[in-house]
Amino acid sequence: MQQISLITLGIGDMARSTRFYAEGFGWTPVFETPEITFYQMNGLVFSTFLRAALEEDMNQTGLRPGGAYAMAHNVGSEGAVTALMERLITFGGSLLRAADAPEHGGFRGYVADPDGHPWEIAWNPAWPIDGAGHVTFGL
């Protein structure tokens, strides 16, 4: 099945991370412990996990923040892109790329979370989003 069940981000400080996701994005956790916070998303689960605990679970050491990947959160208009990016920066994010229009259309910018995990904030009129937040690819 073409399915991603969970995305987990390793973080350094739970309060700092929760401020960004709960107050910046406005998301409500479904379950929290001092070590891990889960958010129910659109057909998958998102979690923030203390980096040392993630390393132990993955059997890895010295994992660094950031990297060659990005998550995207799509919104309904150009203005909503700019407004959300400002809000994310207010609540601990850092600007990676100011929003502008890519060649393929729409509008997007990038903000890193307090641990350096990159988020694209985009308006993409070609990709419908249903009432449950499910996103469908389109051209």
Place this chain on the structure above:
Amino acid sequence: MQQISLITLGIGDMARSTRFYAEGFGWTPVFETPEITFYQMNGLVFSTFLRAALEEDMNQTGLRPGGAYAMAHNVGSEGAVTALMERLITFGGSLLRAADAPEHGGFRGYVADPDGHPWEIAWNPAWPIDGAGHVTFGL
């Protein structure tokens, strides 16, 4: 809305990456160019994007593979975890952690894709998956 629209992984070689995702996971792309491949997933889109192009889009340079994050793909049984991990390794993945039972229950291991992006392959009986692949958090 609690919603992730897209996950993009930066990759070095499209053929090598597509072999892993199409033949290892068994996923069919919805759209392909020499630079980017999109897969329609469970309420979100997954893409593999040549690293240099992702860096340009993100306004970043020198992004490194791997990092303090993991995606998870859940399956229906312990045996399916082991079988899929073997298949992913056959098609270019590397073992990060052999599958075993975590304290909180279920069964899981980790495999990196050919570019070092970490995937957890898990059986988690507490998290229901519906016919469309939508995953719900559970305890």
